[in-house]
Amino acid sequence: MGTPDFSVGALKTLMDCEHDLVCVYTQPPRPKGRGQQVQKSAVHLCAEEAGIEVRYPLHFKNLEDIQNFLDLNLDIAVVAAYGLILPESILKAPKHGCINIHASLLPRWRGAAPIQRAIMAGDKKSGVTIMQMEKGLDTGPEILKRDVEVTDKTTASMLHDDLAQMGAQMIAEVIKTLAQEGCLTSAAQDSDGVTYAHMLKKEEGKIDWLQTAIKIDRQIRALNPWPGTWCDTEQNKRLKVVEATIIDDIFSYDTGSVLDRGVVVCGDKKGIQLIRVQPENKKTMDVTSAINGGYLNIGKRLK
Numbered sequence: 226m227g228t229p230d231f232s233v234g235a236l237k238t239l240m241d242c243e244h245d246l247v248c249v250y251t252q253p254p255r256p257k258g259r260g261q262q263v264q265k266s267a268v269h270l271c272a273e274e275a276g277i278e279v280r281y282p283l284h285f286k287n288l289e290d291i292q293n294f295l296d297l298n299l300d301i302a303v304v305a306a307y308g309l310i311l312p313e314s315i316l317k318a319p320k321h322g323c324i325n326i327h328a329s330l331l332p333r334w335r336g337a338a339p340i341q342r343a344i345m346a347g348d349k350k351s352g353v354t355i356m357q358m359e360k361g362l363d364t365g366p367e368i369l370k371r372d373v374e375v376t377d378k379t380t381a382s383m384l385h386d387d388l389a390q391m392g393a394q395m396i397a398e399v400i401k402t403l404a405q406e407g408c409l410t411s412a413a414q415d416s417d418g419v420t421y422a423h424m425l426k427k428e429e430g431k432i433d434w435l436q437t438a439i440k441i442d443r444q445i446r447a448l449n450p451w452p453g454t455w456c457d458t459e460q461n462k463r464l465k466v467v468e469a470t471i472i473d474d475i476f477s478y479d480t481g482s483v484l485d486r487g488v489v490v491c492g493d494k495k496g497i498q499l500i501r502v503q504p505e506n507k508k509t510m511d512v513t514s515a516i517n518g519g520y521l522n523i524g525k526r527l528k
Contacts, residue, residue, distance in 0.1 A: 226249070226302060226303065227251060228268055229268070231306045232267070235396050236249065236268055239400070246277060247278075248277060248280055249279050252266050285312050291314050295314075301321040302318075302319045306328075324399065325358050328340050332419040333348075335364070335420070343422075344447035345443050350372045353392045355368045355370070367414055368409050369398065381449065382449070425451070429448060430452040434456065445469050449468075457528050463505045464515075467509055471498070472495060484496070487515070
């Protein structure tokens with residue numbers, strides 16, 4: 226049971242194991258992109274290509290959808306970024322319940338956006354927790370946990386790919402253990418250190434140059450590709466910041482001032498070196514091209 230790219234690695238791993246993968250549940254096809262064309266999820270496309278049955282109920286409030294799940298008579302259900310709240314009738318249906326591949330070191334970053342929130346908070350470690358699902362939001366007991374380092378260069382895309390691969394490897398280990406031992410051992414989550422990774426909002430991508438350089442750098446690394454980070458030029462044109470890095474020098478110029486090479490002065494007087502940007506209605510380009518094209522003007526202020 227999964228939907229985005231994050232879930233595909235785990236699905237492929239389960240497809241390759243010796244056990245019967247009965248079917249796949251995913252979010253329904255929905256309009257996406259500028260053309261608003263209806264598109265199937267990444268998991269849907271992967272399962273369909275492999276000839277696996279795909280189901281995509283809108284929710285589990287319909288008794289028929291619940292009964293269809295019960296009729297599968299499952300040993301276990303694997304959930305990875307599915308995007309639907311599962312009622313207790315679903316959670317308890319498989320013999321060994323539902324287990325979740327969660328992209329954080331629980332109990333830190335329960336919720337919808339653990340990868341981005343970890344980077345925004347400056348966490349030094351992230352990881353994957355395989356947990357037994359229960360009614361609460363990511364509150365279930367831990368079956369397996371593994372961590373990875375988060376550096377000051379780690380982006381959301383990089384961490385996403387690392388954790389997706391790690392989650393796929395870990396779920397294979399868990400399923401193997403279940404097959405060999407007939408049960409799974411778990412331990413309750415620590416009651417200390419609980420934080421929530423609330424769903425991302427578009428407005429979180431707006432850069433406030435009054436913030437410190439390190440906070441802006443984390444924001445840029447965490448929120449690309451979605452919702453993206455941006456600011457406005459002195460001409461009130463939107464400028465998306467795709468890639469940047471911190472400059473630790475101290476500058477005496479006003480906050481938001483654009484200096485040589487596309488360095489922008491932050492609230493703590495340190496700088497953010499813009500590397501790749503996307504001017505309004507233009508393609509992504511390097512900062513030199515943006516300056517040469519007049520989309521970014523040295524001596525002016527971003528807001």
